[in-house]
Amino acid sequence: MNTLLQDKNFVIMGVANHRSIAWGIAQSLHKAGANLIFTYQGERLRENVAQLAQSLGGEPILINCDVTKDEEVEAAFAQIKEKVGVIHGLAHCIAFAKTEELEGEFVNTSRDGYALAQDISAYSLVAVTRAARPLMTEGGSIVTLTYLGGERVVANYNVMGVAKAALDACVRYLASDLGKDNIRVNAISAGPIRTLAAKGVRNFNSMLKEIEEKAPLRRTVDQSEVGDTALFLFSHLSRGITGEIIHVDAGYNIIA
Numbered sequence: 001m002n003t004l005l006q007d008k009n010f011v012i013m014g015v016a017n018h019r020s021i022a023w024g025i026a027q028s029l030h031k032a033g034a035n036l037i038f039t040y041q042g043e044r045l046r047e048n049v050a051q052l053a054q055s056l057g058g059e060p061i062l063i064n065c066d067v068t069k070d071e072e073v074e075a076a077f078a079q080i081k082e083k084v085g086v087i088h089g090l091a092h093c094i095a096f097a098k099t100e101e102l103e104g105e106f107v108n109t110s111r112d113g114y115a116l117a118q119d120i121s122a123y124s125l126v127a128v129t130r131a132a133r134p135l136m137t138e139g140g141s142i143v144t145l146t147y148l149g150g151e152r153v154v155a156n157y158n159v160m161g162v163a164k165a166a167l168d169a170c171v172r173y174l175a176s177d178l179g180k181d182n183i184r185v186n187a188i189s190a191g192p193i194r195t196l197a198a199k200g201v202r203n204f205n206s207m208l209k210e211i212e213e214k215a216p217l218r219r220t221v222d223q224s225e226v227g228d229t230a231l232f233l234f235s236h237l238s239r240g241i242t243g244e245i246i247h248v249d250a251g252y253n254i255i256a
């Protein structure tokens with residue numbers, strides 16, 4: 001146990017089940033003494049998140065929030081303000097694209113599929129940052145999840161790669177806006193991890209194998225490694241870092 005985040009309040013958006021990267025982040029922050037607020041999308045996920053949150057002990061705070069609806073984002077953060085007043089950080093672990101657009105040729109991406117991926121996977125960071133900002137009266141740190149496929153072509157990642165490229169630029173522009181409020185905005189570019197979301201990407205398994213063969217560390221990474229990097233980005237230790245993308249991928253991104 002450490003006290004790096006003792007008694008500080010963090011919002012975690014995007015826990016779906018025990019394999020979620022968001023859950024790995026939650027565990028790392030909990031061990032550092034943080035108080036956690038979980039948001040989920042739609043009542044059917046509430047029970048999953050509730051059981052996981054209760055396993056940490058204490059009274060978890062669970063808030064429904066569909067990030068595609070401005071009124072739900074505003075209502076969610078109004079509830080969070082009422083419950084805790086101040087927050088010190090936010091983990092944005094939300095993305096979506098239609099599975100039929102996560103395979104084959106990118107040139108065949110539909111107009112509505114492209115817009116949907118951008119709305120949920122990139123614009124939602126802007127929306128939640130705008131809503132969270134007034135609650136970060138003591139400064140803060142916002143962390144989102146991105147992937148190498150937004151920097152270089154990764155077969156099948158297609159429309160999500162373009163959405164992650166937009167997300168990465170959002171990180172930089174939001175960091176520029178919020179730095180004067182002492183709020184930092186960064187992204188963790190995680191290597192492939194077997195999550196519910198990963199099931200939506202064609203040939204995911206072959207990518208895991210390629211990484212074990214080519215990554216400098218000759219292995220893939222797990223949710224706890226991403227969680228601990230998030231802990232660093234939420235703590236005083238990363239106070240000089242904003243607008244950055246940190247790769248937690250066993251070094252794979254440096255290999256041609």
Ligand SMILES: CCCCCCc1ccc(Oc2ccc(Oc3cccc(O)n3)cc2)c(O)c1
Pocket residue numbers: 095096097098099102146147154155156157160191192193196197198199200201202203204207
């Ligand atoms: C061939 C690429 C292998 C590496 C992919 C690593 C990765 C795994 C999961 C990622 O997160 C999502 C999130 C939503 C998403 O869209 C989905 C997921 C499940 C079902 C569905 O209809 N859409 C796809 C990937 C992600 O952004 C990146």
